[in-house]
Amino acid sequence: MKKFAILLGVMSFLFVLNPVVAKETGFDPYGYNRNARVFNGTCVGWGMGKYSWTEQQARDWCGVYSDDKIVMKWNAEWDRGNAENWLNPPYRAWENNEWNGMNGGSGAVWHYKIVWIGDYANDLSLVPEGAYGIWGQFAVIMDQGKDPEYGPGHFWFTHSNPTGYGAHF
Numbered sequence: 001m002k003k004f005a006i007l008l009g010v011m012s013f014l015f016v017l018n019p020v021v022a023k024e025t026g027f028d029p030y031g032y033n034r035n036a037r038v039f040n041g042t043c044v045g046w047g048m049g050k051y052s053w054t055e056q057q058a059r060d061w062c063g064v065y066s067d068d069k070i071v072m073k074w075n076a077e078w079d080r081g082n083a084e085n086w087l088n089p090p091y092r093a094w095e096n097n098e099w100n101g102m103n104g105g106s107g108a109v110w111h112y113k114i115v116w117i118g119d120y121a122n123d124l125s126l127v128p129e130g131a132y133g134i135w136g137q138f139a140v141i142m143d144q145g146k147d148p149e150y151g152p153g154h155f156w157f158t159h160s161n162p163t164g165y166g167a168h169f
Contacts, residue, residue: 031070037079039072043099046070068101068108081116086137091116094165099145110145114138115165130160141165 027033030049031041039046043065047058059066077093093116101108117139120126124133131139143157 037074037076039070041070042066043068043070046072064106065099065101065108066105068099068105069103070100071098072096077116086116089116089118089137106147108145108147108149110147111142112140113142113163113165114140128160130158132158 026035027040028049030045032039032049039049041049043062044055044058044067047053047061048055051058053061062068072095074095075093077091078095081091081093095112095114097110097112097114099108099110114134116137117126117128117133119137120133120139121136127133127139128141131141132143133139139160140158141160142163144155144159146154
């Protein structure tokens with residue numbers, strides 16, 4: 001019994017140290033926690049974690065937004081759609097992106113809500129009122145924030161009504 005307890009303790013310790021397990025259940029070095037469906041990092045970390053870019057490639061792409069903090073959240077349907085290359089609709093997929101460049105970043109703060117709506121090229125009525133279509137099958141139902149590039153003040157580029165995710169499925 002004592003040997004079993006020691007073996008169990010060693011196995012538990014190795015389980016905690018296993019980087020593959022940690023990657024699947026916690027945050028990776030770039031800011032992704034795919035198990036929890038959340039990203040919490042910078043624009044550079046996003047590019048490195050999503051596209052395997054080098055830090056320089058990510059900085060080149062992100063530009064002035066390189067050090068902005070990003071929090072992204074998405075649901076299981078978003079993962080399913082990505083896994084299926086969005087070929088087996090319908091999807092009840094949504095994504096939430098929040099950018100914050102106030103502390104050492106670009107100075108911009110922005111919030112986007114995105115939902116899957118289907119192929120709207122042949123049916124523009126799929127795009128909810130007050131939203132705009134992107135990427136061929138998605139709609140931005142909220143796009144608001146501030147950015148020194150646009151001047152002083154707060155800007156609303158889109159605000160569908162309602163802005164909640166469930167209303168669009």
